[in-house]
Amino acid sequence: MKDYYDIIIVGAGPAGSTAARIAAQHGAKVLLLEKDREIGVPVRCGEAVGEKGLKRVLEPRPEWIANRIEAVRLIAPDGTVVKVHHEDIGFILDRKRFDYDLAMMAAQQGVKVVTKAYVYGLLKENDSIAGVKVLHLGKHFQIKAKIVIGADGVESRVGRWAGLKTNLGLKDIETCVQMTVSNIKLERSYCDFYFSAKLAPGGYLWVFPKNEHLANIGLGISGEFAAQKSPLEYLTEFIEQKFPEAAILTTVAGGVPCAQFMEKVVANGLMLIGDAAHQANPMTGGGIIQSIIASDEIAGRVAAEAIQKNDVSESALAAYAKEWDKVNGNSHRRSYRLKEAVYKLTDDDLNRTAATISKKAPDKQTIINIFKTALIQHPKLVPDIIKVFLGSD
Amino acid sequence: MIVIKNDLCDFCGTCVSVCPVDVIELYEARLVIDHEKCTECLKCVKVCPVRALEIQG
Ligand SMILES: Cc1cc2nc3c(=O)[nH]c(=O)nc-3n(C[C@H](O)[C@H](O)[C@H](O)COP(=O)(O)OP(=O)(O)OC[C@H]3O[C@@H](n4cnc5c(N)ncnc54)[C@H](O)[C@@H]3O)c2cc1C
Ligand code: SF4
Ligand code: SF4
Numbered sequence: 499m500k501d502y503y504d505i506i507i508v509g510a511g512p513a514g515s516t517a518a519r520i521a522a523q524h525g526a527k528v529l530l531l532e533k534d535r536e537i538g539v540p541v542r543c544g545e546a547v548g549e550k551g552l553k554r555v556l557e558p559r560p561e562w563i564a565n566r567i568e569a570v571r572l573i574a575p576d577g578t579v580v581k582v583h584h585e586d587i588g589f590i591l592d593r594k595r596f597d598y599d600l601a602m603m604a605a606q607q608g609v610k611v612v613t614k615a616y617v618y619g620l621l622k623e624n625d626s627i628a629g630v631k632v633l634h635l636g637k638h639f640q641i642k643a644k645i646v647i648g649a650d651g652v653e654s655r656v657g658r659w660a661g662l663k664t665n666l667g668l669k670d671i672e673t674c675v676q677m678t679v680s681n682i683k684l685e686r687s688y689c690d691f692y693f694s695a696k697l698a699p700g701g702y703l704w705v706f707p708k709n710e711h712l713a714n715i716g717l718g719i720s721g722e723f724a725a726q727k728s729p730l731e732y733l734t735e736f737i738e739q740k741f742p743e744a745a746i747l748t749t750v751a752g753g754v755p756c757a758q759f760m761e762k763v764v765a766n767g768l769m770l771i772g773d774a775a776h777q778a779n780p781m782t783g784g785g786i787i788q789s790i791i792a793s794d795e796i797a798g799r800v801a802a803e804a805i806q807k808n809d810v811s812e813s814a815l816a817a818y819a820k821e822w823d824k825v826n827g828n829s830h831r832r833s834y835r836l837k838e839a840v841y842k843l844t845d846d847d848l849n850r851t852a853a854t855i856s857k858k859a860p861d862k863q864t865i866i867n868i869f870k871t872a873l874i875q876h877p878k879l880v881p882d883i884i885k886v887f888l889g890s891d
Numbered sequence: 892m893i894v895i896k897n898d899l900c901d902f903c904g905t906c907v908s909v910c911p912v913d914v915i916e917l918y919e920a921r922l923v924i925d926h927e928k929c930t931e932c933l934k935c936v937k938v939c940p941v942r943a944l945e946i947q948g
């Protein structure tokens with residue numbers, strides 16, 4: 499590590515590695531710092547991505563893809579199954595390999611990647627962020643930079659140190675547990691989503707197969723409900739009931755920001771990307787593709803251009819916030835409204851919806867129709883439905 | 892005082908994301924709470940996915 503870089507990125511997840519690669523391609527000298535000893539581990543993720551989204555930003559490598567998903571099944575509290583037809587099929591990734599390769603691709607562009615490097619504070623100069631304080635192998639370092647990018651995930655503190663309010667309210671964090679489960683039998687081309695207040699209040703439970711005998715099975719519940727019964731207790735109960743023979747190979751905890759669109763993601767000399775900027779889809783909790791799109795198409799380039807123009811002020815970096823709002827703002831805001839509406843539905847509402855929908859022709863069993871049916875049966879939610887489906891902001 | 896049960900903690904950072912006063916430090920496999928500055932609001936205790944936090948005393 500040298501004592502100066504143009505850009506320092508905190509966190510080598512998909513957001514950080516991507517922004518690092520793009521900024522370096524645009525000529526910036528970049529340092530990428532990761533606190534863990536190994537990039538990509540532990541995998542706190544269901545690893546599901548849409549094919550379109552992935553191909554928008556990267557040429558998928560065969561070694562990244564563990565499984566190909568043809569359809570999604572939504573399972574109501576009473577067990578009614580709705581098979582959803584969706585044009586965008588998906589993949590279950592091997593995220594360890596994926597995150598590893600993204601960091602390697604950054605390194606190939608000249609990014610200096612350092613693991614076991616824990617960032618514990620920021621340097622400030624003349625009202626601007628001017629670098630980071632790092633603990634690396636027992637030694638403390640102060641490294642200067644013109645721009646610091648916080649890509650430090652759900653546990654992000656970089657923004658807070660710069661005065662941005664990024665801590666989450668209980669209703670805007672999904673608290674999750676996931677197990678890698680083997681010794682079970684599955685149809686490998688289906689992803690299953692269980693919606694029920696009994697299984698996962700204010701969230702959902704997922705079964706994402708990696709093959710016929712191995713799956714990521716996890717759930718997220720709203721932070722508002724975790725005090726009564728923890729995600730670990732919910733998931734353990736489900737697996738014991740549904741897959742009594744299962745062998746649990748890994749158990750991980752995790753959190754996903756499922757929050758309002760964050761308007762303020764820059765300050766003088768500072769940018770936030772990925773989960774640190776609450777970019778995950780608030781309805782689904784999916785954040786891999788959003789993190790990469792924001793970093794690849796916008797943040798990496800804006801940062802490198804700011805270095806070239808020698809203007810890293812908040813107003814110069816605001817170009818990133820503005821472009822990201824254009825790319826994803828409306829969709830994010832709609833998803834947030836949908837989340838708020840869907841998680842108010844009772845198990846009876848969900849059962850009735852599933853019964854109605856499962857009688858429709860297969861090509862009418864779309865996500866939009868499902869939520870439309872669900873929400874219309876609940877008169878109190880009509881204003882929300884109108885907002886969600888007409889997109890009136 | 893908030894007590895961390897090290898055997899249970901998975902170092903996932905969910906508690907860090909909700910702490911209103913930013914007093915939780917998450918290293919690779921070590922969690923440290925600054926008890927002096929903690930307001931005992933219990934948000935971290937409530938969201939922990941595996942119940943690794945507890946209020947004592
Ligand atoms: C249980 C679970 C299931 C999920 N399933 C899916 C899914 O199926 N599909 C999907 O698209 N998304 C899913 N997500 C969300 C997805 O994992 C995130 O949106 C995505 O990882 C965000 O990428 P990121 O680069 O912003 O952050 P991360 O991938 O979290 O990377 C942040 C990195 O920063 C490092 N870091 C943090 N603080 C510091 C520091 N102070 N110093 C140095 N390094 C630091 C961390 O160690 C970490 O490596 C899931 C999340 C969870 C918890
Ligand atoms: S939320 Fe729980 S498991 Fe996660 S880091 Fe905090 S104490 Fe540990
Ligand atoms: S009790 Fe509140 S203030 Fe104290 S560490 Fe937990 S979240 Fe932070």
